[in-house]
Amino acid sequence: MNRQDRRAVSRQYFSQERLAEHHFRSFNNFLERGMQEVVSEKATIETDIGDKEGEEPVYVELGDIRVETPRVREADGSEELLFPQEARLRNITYAAPVFMEMSIIRGGEEEEEVVVDTTETKVGRMPIMVGSTKCNIHNLSDEELVEIGEDPVDPGGYFIVNGSERVLMTSEDLAPNKILAEYDTKYGDEIQVAKTFSQRRGYRALVLCERNREGILEVSFPSVSGSVEFVTLVRALGLESDEEIVHRVSDDPEIVKFMLENLEEAEVQTEAEAIETLGKRVAGGQGKNYQLKRANYVIDRYLLPHLHEDGVEEEEVRINKAFYLCRMAEACFELALQRRDSDDKDHYANKRLKVSGDLMKDLFRTALNKLARDVKYQLERANMRNRQLTVNTVVRSDVLTERLEHPIATGNWVGGRSGVSQLVDRTDYMGVLSHLRRLRSPLSRSQPHFEARDLHATQWGRICPSETPEGPNCGLVKNFAQAMELSQNIEDEQALKRELASMGVEGIPGIEGPDPTNTPADD
Amino acid sequence: MSEARSADDATPTNTCPECDGRLRADGSETVCGDCGLVVDEYHIDHGPEWRSFADDDRNPKRTGAPLTRSRHDRGLSTEIGRSTRVKGRKRRRLARMRRQHNRARISTKRERNQVYAFTEIRRLTSALSLPDRIRDHACSLFTSAQNEDLLCGRSLEGFAAACVYAACRVVNVSRTVGEVVAEAKATEAEQTAAYDALNRDLGLPVGPIDPVEYVPRFATRLDLSRDVESRAREYATEAAESGLAVGRNPSGVAAGCLYTAARDFDAGVTQADVADVADVTPVTLRKTYVALRDEE
Numbered sequence: 001m002n003r004q005d006r007r008a009v010s011r012q013y014f015s016q017e018r019l020a021e022h023h024f025r026s027f028n029n030f031l032e033r034g035m036q037e038v039v040s041e042k043a044t045i046e047t048d049i050g051d052k053e054g055e056e057p058v059y060v061e062l063g064d065i066r067v068e069t070p071r072v073r074e075a076d077g078s079e080e081l082l083f084p085q086e087a088r089l090r091n092i093t094y095a096a097p098v099f100m101e102m103s104i105i106r107g108g109e110e111e112e113e114v115v116v117d118t119t120e121t122k123v124g125r126m127p128i129m130v131g132s133t134k135c136n137i138h139n140l141s142d143e144e145l146v147e148i149g150e151d152p153v154d155p156g157g158y159f160i161v162n163g164s165e166r167v168l169m170t171s172e173d174l175a176p177n178k179i180l181a182e183y184d185t186k187y188g189d190e191i192q193v194a195k196t197f198s199q200r201r202g203y204r205a206l207v208l209c210e211r212n213r214e215g216i217l218e219v220s221f222p223s224v225s226g227s228v229e230f231v232t233l234v235r236a237l238g239l240e241s242d243e244e245i246v247h248r249v250s251d252d253p254e255i256v257k258f259m260l261e262n263l264e265e266a267e268v269q270t271e272a273e274a275i276e277t278l279g280k281r282v283a284g285g286q287g288k289n290y291q292l293k294r295a296n297y298v299i300d301r302y303l304l305p306h307l308h309e310d311g312v313e314e315e316e317v318r319i320n321k322a323f324y325l326c327r328m329a330e331a332c333f334e335l336a337l338q339r340r341d342s343d344d345k346d347h348y349a350n351k352r353l354k355v356s357g358d359l360m361k362d363l364f365r366t367a368l369n370k371l372a373r374d375v376k377y378q379l380e381r382a383n384m385r386n387r388q389l390t391v392n393t394v395v396r397s398d399v400l401t402e403r404l405e406h407p408i409a410t411g412n413w414v415g416g417r418s419g420v421s422q423l424v425d426r427t428d429y430m431g432v433l434s435h436l437r438r439l440r441s442p443l444s445r446s447q448p449h450f451e452a453r454d455l456h457a458t459q460w461g462r463i464c465p466s467e468t469p470e471g472p473n474c475g476l477v478k479n480f481a482q483a484m485e486l487s488q489n490i491e492d493e494q495a496l497k498r499e500l501a502s503m504g505v506e507g508i509p510g511i512e513g514p515d516p517t518n519t520p521a522d523d
Numbered sequence: 524m525s526e527a528r529s530a531d532d533a534t535p536t537n538t539c540p541e542c543d544g545r546l547r548a549d550g551s552e553t554v555c556g557d558c559g560l561v562v563d564e565y566h567i568d569h570g571p572e573w574r575s576f577a578d579d580d581r582n583p584k585r586t587g588a589p590l591t592r593s594r595h596d597r598g599l600s601t602e603i604g605r606s607t608r609v610k611g612r613k614r615r616r617l618a619r620m621r622r623q624h625n626r627a628r629i630s631t632k633r634e635r636n637q638v639y640a641f642t643e644i645r646r647l648t649s650a651l652s653l654p655d656r657i658r659d660h661a662c663s664l665f666t667s668a669q670n671e672d673l674l675c676g677r678s679l680e681g682f683a684a685a686c687v688y689a690a691c692r693v694v695n696v697s698r699t700v701g702e703v704v705a706e707a708k709a710t711e712a713e714q715t716a717a718y719d720a721l722n723r724d725l726g727l728p729v730g731p732i733d734p735v736e737y738v739p740r741f742a743t744r745l746d747l748s749r750d751v752e753s754r755a756r757e758y759a760t761e762a763a764e765s766g767l768a769v770g771r772n773p774s775g776v777a778a779g780c781l782y783t784a785a786r787d788f789d790a791g792v793t794q795a796d797v798a799d800v801a802d803v804t805p806v807t808l809r810k811t812y813v814a815l816r817d818e819e
Contacts, residue, residue, distance in 0.1 A: 395646075
C-alpha cells in the first residue's frame with residue numbers, strides 16, 4: 001500500500017462517526033432486536049387467578065414491542081419532540097415512550113380460551129442514546145444541528161438522565177461458555193480444574209470440573225452443594241456404558257488409564273441409579289418421587305444452561321451436556337499429564353466486552369420482570385374487586401420507567417455492580433472522546449492482580465498500551481486503540497449452525513445431520 | 524441563661540461583659556479566656572461539616588428520600604433486606620420475619636384502602652403524564668376525603684380518578700372527565716359521584732374552566748402548527764373576556780377556537796376531527812365558531 005492509500009484508510013478510522021461507533025452499534029442492536037428478544041423470552045405473564053374453585057385461569061400474552069423517538073409531555077398535556085439540548089437545559093430525561101402489545105386471555109381449564117382484551121399500550125419510557133437511530137438528531141445535517149442548538153462535532157454515545165449526561169462504561173468480562181483449564185490448590189495439593197461460565201438469557205452458572213488428589217473427577221454446579229462424581233453425573237445424563245464414557249473423554253492411553261480409575265470408583269452403573277443418587281444429593285430427606293423430580297429439574301435447569309436451545313429436545317440436550325462434561329474432563333487430564341498449559345485468563349481471546357447495548361439488555365430484562373410482577377398484582381386485585389380486566393388499567397408505566405432510569409442516573413446496575421454509568425467528562429473535547437472509548441475490568445482495584453494489570457501481547461491493535469490511569473486503577477481501566485474494531489455477536493445462531501453443518505461439522509443438536517450419538521461433540 | 528441575656532444587652536464586642544477579658548470562640552460556645560464566663564452557647568456552628576464522603580465524594584446528601592404524600596406511610600417504610608451471606612436457619616428466620624413485616628405494614632382497613640387508591644392514582648398520573656406535584660396533591664385530596672368520611676358507599680376507584688381530576692382542576696391544567704375516565708378503572712358514573720362529593724364537602728377552590736387550558740393539548744393531538752395554536756389562544760382569551768364562553772362547554776369552546784384558528788391558516792382540519800379530539804359534538808363546536816365569526 002502506498003502512502004496515499006494508507007492515509008485514506010487511517011482517515012476513515014479517525015472519522016467522526018467512528019469515535020463512539022461501538023456504542024451506537026450495540027445500542028441500535030438492542031433497540032432493534034434485543035428488546036424484542038427479552039420480551040419474547042418472557043412471552044407470558046401468569047397470574048394466580050384460577051386457583052380457586054370454579055374460576056377460569058387468566059394470563060397475559062406479550063407481543064411486539066415498539067419504541068418511538070424521545071418526546072416530552074408538558075403539564076398542560078401537549079406533547080412535543082424532545083432534543084438533547086432541551087433535555088440538558090431543562091434537567092429532564094431524554095427518553096422515548098415504549099409501547100407493547102398485550103392481550104389478557106381467560107380460560108383454558110373448562111372453557112375455551114377467550115381473549116378478554118388486547119391493546120398496544122404504553123409500558124414506560126426508555127432512555128435513548130444521543131446519536132442512536134431512535135435519537136431525534138439522527139441523520140441531521142450540521143446546519144440543522146446548529147439550528148436546534150446541538151454541537152455538530154459532539155460524538156454522542158451517552159444518555160441524558162435528569163439533565164446530566166451519562167456514559168455506560170464498557171466492561172471487560174471473562175468469556176462465557178468456554179472451557180478454561182487451570183491449576184488450583186486444595187488442602188496443600190495441586191489439583192487441576194476446568195471451569196466454564198455457562199450463560200444463557202441473563203442467567204449465569206459456574207460449572208467446575210476438578211480432578212482431586214486421588215485422581216477422581218468431581219463436578220460442581222449451582223444448586224448442588226459440594227460436588228458430584230463425574231461418572232455419576234455423566235451416567236445421569238444418559239451416557240451409560242463404561243466403554244462409551246472412556247471413548248468420549250479421550251482415546252489417549254494414559255487418559256484412558258485415568259478414566260478407568262474413575263470408573264472403578266463409580267457407585268452407580270445405570271442412568272436410573274445415577275439420577276436417584278443425584279436426587280439424594282439435591283433433595284435429601286424428601287420423598288422419593290420429589291427427589292427424582294428435583295434431580296431432573298436441576299439437571300435441565302442449572303447444569304450448563306448454555307447448551308439449551310429452543311426447539312431442541314431435552315434428550316438431545318442432555319447427551320450434549322454429557323459430551324461437554326467429557327471435554328472438561330479431558331482438559332483436566334491433559335493438564336495433569338502436562339500435555340497442555342493452563343489457559344491464560346488475560347488472553348484477549350478469553351475476554352468479552354459488555355457495551356451499552358448489552359448492559360441495557362440486562363437492565364431491560366429485570367425492569368420487564370418487575371413490570372410483569374406489577375401487572376400480575378394489579379390483575380389479581382382488579383379480579384378480586386370484580387372489575388373488568390383491561391390491559392390499559394393494569395399497566396403502570398412508571399414501574400418500567402423508574403427501573404430503567406434509576407440505574408443510569410446512579411450507576412448502580414442490576415446484579416450489584418456500581419459505577420456502571422458515569423458523568424461524561426466534559427473537561428475538554430479529548431476528555432469526552434477518551435471517556436466514551438474507555439473500558440473497565442470488573443476486578444477489584446484494592447487487590448494486586450499483577451497479571452491482569454500487565455500489558456498482554458494480545459492487546460496489540462485493540463487496547464492502547466499507554467493510556468491507563470496511575471494509581472489503584474492502573475491497568476484495570478483501559479482505552480480502545482484508534483483502529484479497534486469491535487465485532488458483535490451473530491444475529492441468528494441457527495443460521496450459523498446450519499452453515500457449520502453444511503461445511504461438515506457433525507453432531508450439532510437441532511440440526512439435520514448424521515446421528516449425533518455416533519459422533520463426538522468436537523472432533 | 525441570664526448571663527447570655529446580659530451578653531445580648533451589651534454591644535457585640537470581643538470583650539467579656541464581666542471582666543473585659545478576651546473572648547474565645549470554642550466550638551459552639553463563646554467563653555471568656557480570663558474568668559471562664561460562658562458568654563454564648565448553642566449558636567450555629569458554621570465550621571466545616573465533620574462528615575466523611577468516603578462512600579461517594581460528590582454526593583453531599585445525608586438523608587434518605589423526602590417525605591411524600593403519595594405513600595400511605597409518607598415514604599418512611601422499612602424493608603428487611605436480603606443478603607447472600609445469611610444461610611440456613613437464619614435465612615429462613617429472616618424470610619419469616621420479612622413476611623410478617625410485610626403483613627404488619629398495613630394495619631387497618633383504612634390504610635389498605637389508601638394503598639389501593641394511591642397505586643391507582645400513581646397509575647393514572649403516569650398514564651396521563653402529569654407532574655409529581657399533581658400526584659401528591661391528588662393523594663392528599665384522597666386522604667382529606669377519607670378524613671371527612673366521604674368514601675362510605677362510593678367506590679375507591681371512582682375517588683382515585685376524581686382526586687386526579689380535581690387536582691388538575693385546582694392547578695389549572697384541566698383534563699376532561701372523558702380523558703381521565705378513559706385511563707381509569709372507574710366508570711364515569713363512579714367518578715362523577717366521587718367528584719361531586721369532593722367538591723361539595725371539601726369546598727375545592729375551582730372555578731369554571733378557562734378554555735385556554737385545553738388549547739395546547741388539543742392542538743398537539745391534531746398536529747397543528749404553533750401559529751394556529753397561538754391564534755387559538757387569542758380567540759379563547761377573547762371569548763372568555765367577551766362572555767362568549769359563559770354557559771358553554773369549555774372544551775367545546777376550545778375546540779371552536781382551534782377550528783376557527785385552523786381555518787384562518789388553512790390548516791385543513793375538519794370540524795369532526797377537532798370535535799372528536801375535544802370529546803364534543805360538531806354542533807357544540809360550530810356554535811362557538813359561528814359566535815366568533817359574528818363578533819369579527
